[in-house]
Amino acid sequence: MLEFINSNIEIIYLLLLMIFVGIELIEKVPSVLHTPLMSGANAIHGVVIIGAIIIMGQAENTLATILGFIAVVLGTLNVVGGFVVTDRMLEMFKKKK
Amino acid sequence: MNNHILQIIYLIGSLSFIVGLKMLSKPNTARKGNLVAAFGMAIAIIGTIFLYEGIKSSNYIWIFGGLIIGSILGTVSAKKVKMTQMPEMVSLFNGMGGACAMLISAVEFNHLKHKYLNEALPQGQMIIIMLGLIIGSISFVGSIVAWGKLSGRLGDKTLGIQQVINIGLLTLILGLAAYMIFWSPSENDLYFYSIWAISALYGVLFVMPIGGADMPVVISLLNSFTGVAAAMGGFLYDNKVMLVGGILVGSAGTILTVVMCKAMNRSLTNVLIGNFGGNNNANTTTAAGGTIREINTGDTAILLKYASKVIIVPGYGLAVAQAQHVCHELEELLENEGINVKYAIHPVAGRMPGHMNVLLAESNVSYDKLIEMENINPEFATTDVVLVVGANDVVNPAAKTDPSSPIYGMPILDVENAKSIIVMKRSMKAGYAGIENELFYQPKTSMLFGDAKNTLTKLIAEVKTL
Structure with missing residues (x-):
């Protein structure tokens, strides 16, 4: 346990700092932007796709291949769908001339 | 290199x-x-x-x-998704991310098992894998249920002792996981798949009882869950971008959830326990005795035509009827007559914060006509006609006057200050909070029954003939 914490101490620091960055970033958001912001954040956690690519790339047996493949498809859906939907929402906010 | x-x-x-x-x-x-x-x-x-x-x-x-x-x-x-279905789409994409995190944990568990054949699995890595599995599954299944509820495929269901069951399940999940990690029983496959199944079940029971109006809050919460599940990958692969992306969303999402709750003047626990739709016995008797006044489209058209200032209050009814385009048409028609028309946007009108803005912007309503609640409220006193299109709880005066009302304390649009109020509704059915609206019984209020799109179309025709 101690060994695990020590070997990951850098990433644990990063984790703690990012928690505070996340909190600071969202201060005072106008309510109009709640939905697009949630949707944009939704796309960003699609970064989980990187893990899916890694397990897919290293897959050695059928089970890992199948699960990895499904994970890549789902992760991509999250990323691509998330960003496109957010863009569509925000496109509508532009002021008309 | x-x-x-x-x-x-x-x-x-x-x-x-x-x-x-x-x-x-x-x-x-x-x-x-x-x-x-x-x-x-x-x-x-x-x-x-x-x-x-x-x-x-x-x-x-x-x-x-x-x-x-x-x-x-x-x-x-x-x-392809319609603007009205945006909330459930976001929920569905969120579920995909959760599922992805869950599958990564499953693969990594098998990987670890082969690496440490007949040995105890390393605790640190197991904690990360189990957290990814549990949070990912809850987020995945919960989001699918939320999607089902928002798209009308599933209804609200509450078991009587829901909270007890939920807490019990969560304790069971954590207990089993802790046992598996720290005492490493030899049949760890059994534990792993049981925890997976129970987490999925918990996802269903967690979202099932939450009322439809609170769905955005839950989606936002599940969104931050997925963020945390994604961040677990950052630990597994010592991958900083996964950690940053995941944790940012985890913490920002949590704050956003709290901000959303505040906009509705409700606490997060309140939303999660789901007593919003639950206690509908509070206010039903006070207003039911009053009489309502019905109005037809012809008279409404006259009222509108001779007004100098009109405020439209859109709500979920507008979204359901897909009436945003006709609504914009009516607004333009009145503007051309020299009438000042604005929209009053309540922060939680519709099913998602910002829902009305997105919807009306889609039909090309100018951005500066959409006025937020704090700015529009003082204007009602100088308004001739308020047209409430399919909104209910956000204009319910009980939020200000009746401490026993479940929505008491929620900021509302002060429509009752206007000279006359026309409420477009399909029927006298209560709104999402399941409570009566006193506003409908006030002498200044007239009810215009019917589907928002049909009624608005008729209204446009009537205004044109005047």
Whole structure:
């Protein structure tokens, strides 16, 4: 346990700092932007796709291949769908001339 | 060398997430912010594919296949979805991310098991894997249930002792996981799959009882769950961009959830326990004795035509009837007659904060006609006609006057200050909070029954003939 914490101490620091960055970033958001912001954040956690690519790339047996493949498809859906939907929402906010 | 370049790419990716999220929280930079984050994601993905050490070339076909299928499906569904269905779409995409995190944990568990055959599994890694599995599954199944509820495929269901069952299940999940990690029983497969199944069940029971009006809050919460599940991958692969992206969303999402709750003047626990729709016995008797006044489209048209200032209050009824275009048409018609027309946007009108803005913007309503609650409230006193289109709880005066009302304390639009109020509704049915609305019984209020789209269309025709 101690060994695990020590070997990951850098990433644990990063984790703690990012928690505070996340909190600071969202201060005072106008309510109009709640939905697009949630949707944009939704796309960003699609970064989980990187893990899916890694397990897919290293897959050695059928089970890992199948699960990895499904994970890549789902992760991509999250990323691509998330960003496109957010863009569509925000496109509508532009002021008309 | 490759790894060094990859680390730089991850650094740029992480930075773009932070900057992107910051820009997303401001109206004029929001759209660019989304693109900045998307750029960071793109380079992180491409970098991983080509520079990550240990990716077997024979597996490239699967990676690209998955990316292509996912991109096509994602783009098509995101482009095709109607603006009214946006909330459930976001929920569905969120579920996909949760499922992805859950599958990663499943693969890594099997991986670890083979590596440490007949030995105790390393506790640190197991904690990360189990957290990813539990949170990912809850988020996946919960989001699917939320999607089902928002799209009307599933209804609200509460078991009498729901809270007890939920707490029991959660304790069971954590207990089993702790036992599995720290005492490493030999039949760890059994534990792993049981925990997986119970987490999924918990996802269903967690979202099932929550009222439809509170769904945005739950989606936002599940969104931050997925963020945390994604961040677990950051630990597993010592991957900083996954950690940054995941944790940013985890913490920003949690704050956003709290902000949303505040906009509705409700606490998060209150939302989660779901007593919003539950106690509908509070206010039903007070107003039911009054009489309502009905009005027809002809008289409404006259009222509107001779008004000098009109405020439209849109609500979920407008979204359901897909009436945003007709509504815009009526607004333009009245504007051409020299009448000042504005929209009053309550922060939680519709099913999602900002729902009405998105919907009306879709039908080309000018952005500066959409006025937020704090700015429009003082204007009602100088308004001749308020047209409430399919909104209910957000104009219920009980929020200010009746402490026993479940929505007491929620800020509302002060429509009752206007000279006359016309409420368009399909029937006298209560709104989402399941309570009566005193406003409908006030002498200044007239009810115009019917589907919002049909009624507005008729109204336009009537105004034109005058």
